[in-house]
Amino acid sequence: MxxxxxxxxxxxxxxxxxxxxxxxQSNGGSGGxxxxxxxxxxxxxxxxxxxxxxxxxxxxxxxxxxxTTSTYDTGLLDEIHGDFEEMYDVSVDxxxxxxxxxxxxxxxxxxxxxxxxxxxxxxxxxRNGYGINRRDLMFNxxxxxxxxxxxxxxxxxxxxxxALTAIAEAEAQFVxxxxxxxxxxxxxxxxxxxxxxxxxxxxxxxxxxMGEALNIANQQGAYTLSDRGTFISQRSEIDxxxxxxxxxxxxxxxxxxxxxxxxxxxxxxxxxxxxxxMAYIGWITSPDVQDAISEYQVNGEQLFFPEAxxxxxxxxxxxPEGWSSExxxx
Amino acid sequence: MPLDPIVPFVxxxxxxxxxxxxxxxxxxxxLYVSLAAVALSTLFSIPVAIVVGLTDFPGKQxxxxxxxxxxxxxxxxxxxxxxxxVSNQGPLGSLELIFTKQAMIxxxxxxxxxxxxxxxxAAVTGVDESVRDAARALGGTRFDVALVVVKEARYxxxxxxxxxxxxxxxxxxxxxxxxxxxxxxDGISKTRTLTTAIQLEARQGxxxxxxxxxxxxxxxxxxxxxxVVRFGDRGVQP
Numbered sequence: 014m015x016x017x018x019x020x021x022x023x024x025x026x027x028x029x030x031x032x033x034x035x036x037x038q039s040n041g042g043s044g045g046x047x048x049x050x051x052x053x054x055x056x057x058x059x060x061x062x063x064x065x066x067x068x069x070x071x072x073x074x075x076x077x078x079x080x081t082t083s084t085y086d087t088g089l090l091d092e093i094h095g096d097f098e099e100m101y102d103v104s105v106d107x108x109x110x111x112x113x114x115x116x117x118x119x120x121x122x123x124x125x126x127x128x129x130x131x132x133x134x135x136x137x138x139x140r141n142g143y144g145i146n147r148r149d150l151m152f153n154x155x156x157x158x159x160x161x162x163x164x165x166x167x168x169x170x171x172x173x174x175x176a177l178t179a180i181a182e183a184e185a186q187f188v189x190x191x192x193x194x195x196x197x198x199x200x201x202x203x204x205x206x207x208x209x210x211x212x213x214x215x216x217x218x219x220x221x222x223m224g225e226a227l228n229i230a231n232q233q234g235a236y237t238l239s240d241r242g243t244f245i246s247q248r249s250e251i252d253x254x255x256x257x258x259x260x261x262x263x264x265x266x267x268x269x270x271x272x273x274x275x276x277x278x279x280x281x282x283x284x285x286x287x288x289x290x291m292a293y294i295g296w297i298t299s300p301d302v303q304d305a306i307s308e309y310q311v312n313g314e315q316l317f318f319p320e321a322x323x324x325x326x327x328x329x330x331x332x333p334e335g336w337s338s339e340x341x342x343x
Numbered sequence: 344m345p346l347d348p349i350v351p352f353v354x355x356x357x358x359x360x361x362x363x364x365x366x367x368x369x370x371x372x373x374l375y376v377s378l379a380a381v382a383l384s385t386l387f388s389i390p391v392a393i394v395v396g397l398t399d400f401p402g403k404q405x406x407x408x409x410x411x412x413x414x415x416x417x418x419x420x421x422x423x424x425x426x427x428x429v430s431n432q433g434p435l436g437s438l439e440l441i442f443t444k445q446a447m448i449x450x451x452x453x454x455x456x457x458x459x460x461x462x463x464x465a466a467v468t469g470v471d472e473s474v475r476d477a478a479r480a481l482g483g484t485r486f487d488v489a490l491v492v493v494k495e496a497r498y499x500x501x502x503x504x505x506x507x508x509x510x511x512x513x514x515x516x517x518x519x520x521x522x523x524x525x526x527x528x529d530g531i532s533k534t535r536t537l538t539t540a541i542q543l544e545a546r547q548g549x550x551x552x553x554x555x556x557x558x559x560x561x562x563x564x565x566x567x568x569x570x571v572v573r574f575g576d577r578g579v580q581p
Contacts, residue, residue: 077442082546086543086546086547090528091526091528091530092528093528094527094528095528095529098527098528104527104533105527105528106442106523106525106533107525107528108442108523108524108525109524110523121430121431121432122430122431122432122436123430123431123441123442221546222546222547223546224545224546224547224548225545225546225548227548228548231548246547247547247548250548250549251548282431284431284436284437284439
């Protein structure tokens with residue numbers, strides 16, 4: 014049924030699709046990757062193909078990246094991906110989903126590489142065998158934003174948990190993402206660290222992306238936790254201000270927001286485009302691209318701080334946090 | 344054809360905040376997916392409507408109820424079901440349809456089929472009994488009778504197709520889930536439709552640009568409707 018339908022669609026759409034190179038290329042990429050991409054590039058049997066495939070065994074293929082809304086909505090990925098697509102003659106399908114959903118897509122084998130920001134969820138993902146070759150990629154920080162009149166009086170507090178406790182005690186409006194995203198995970202961790210169980214009329218779970226959550230907070234004069242990048246890129250549209258800074262502006266370390274990148278384990282999902290995923294991870298952690306990340310600005314401010322290039326080894330980036338080969342852990 | 348009046352018109356009026364080619368590629372994807380889905384739905388729905396409308400069989404009322412219930416399917420649920428089907432873990436996983444236009448067409452097919460079937464069915468049922476009798480009396484086969492009925496019901500069927508198209512092109516929940524709202528890095532849409540583009544702008548708090556895209560969507564639907572109605576009128580008054 015479906016195959017017939019698809020062929021029919023292909024027939025009626027062939028002419029139209031061919032006219033848009035990007036679409037037909039990506040279709041070809043995913044079709045060609047139909048279980049065959051690993052062997053094609055692996056056994057070097059592509060001598061009969063064009064020169065393009067001699068440059069890199071991945072030419073013409075499509076990399077599916079599931080990621081968070083903050084990397085996508087700030088425009089960073091669109092800014093840097095052109096370079097990668099040109100270098101390898103591939104296309105990158107960036108799907109902005111939020112950390113929880115991005116990992117879930119990868120868990121189902123629907124993406125090749127994940128770029129997210131919730132270390133706890135990333136570690137679980139690795140421990141379950143879905144993700145491999147994790148690298149620290151970049152960081153920025155979270156900030157607690159709220160209305161300028163600051164009804165809970167948290168401005169300038171040095172401790173994020175004290176600030177949340179003050180908000181809870183004042184029962185001031187607080188907007189939570191409520192969507193299992195990296196930001197939501199961080200927020201829940203902060204409440205836990207503050208020893209407060211948020212709930213009541215003042216605490217609203219919106220189930221939306223960061224931009225929408227900021228809009229809702231803006232309209233209701235509420236507090237919310239935001240990553241700095243999304244807040245900066247939206248600041249001109251809203252009246253909220255930063256009340257508790259993150260570590261980039263000397264705020265508490267607990268508000269750090271590190272992004273990690275992992276390839277989907279081809280041992281679990283043999284359709285994952287592992288070659289291209291590793292090429293992508295190699296590319297995005299290279300000095301040149303790390304520079305490009307640090308140079309990326311919105312409204313004159315740097316949004317992301319590269320973290321992948323370092324003289325000093327940081328072995329913890331490759332394994333679940335706290336994992337050690339000596340421990341009896343797993 | 345409907346593209347021409349809209350695409351150059353938008354950047355001229357609004358000083359487009361979008362990159363070159365973005366809006367037209369998003370419109371293209373919207374139209375491609377919706378028209379393909381509606382075409383497939385129509386091919387499926389009209390025979391079903393004719394069979395259900397012109398024959399009597401046990402359980403006919405139940406079939407009608409199922410079709411009518413389908414009109415109320417929440418698109419997000421349809422999206423989840425199609426996601427389950429095309430996901431790598433799903434029954435169609437090996438086809439690698441996730442995050443493609445084909446997957447979006449599948450979900451819109453599921454969404455557009457019930458309204459097209461239900462409205463076509465009403466149109467077919469509404470054709471006067473005497474028309475059928477006349478066709479039969481003139482020695483028509485069953486197929487001939489069906490053709491005559493479709494011809495009589497064409498205006499209702501056109502309405503059905505338009506209703507299906509309206510449902511497909513204005514739907515956001517399922518195409519977002521199965522399509523992934525993807526553009527390439529140079530801003531050319533791969534699976535981003537007008538509705539998911541609007542959703543993206545709204546997520547970023549850019550309500551003005553979201554409104555611009557909304558206006559484009561309304562203009563597009565209006566254009567398609569105008570074309571079909573015009574076409575239909577010409578058919579009615581030869």
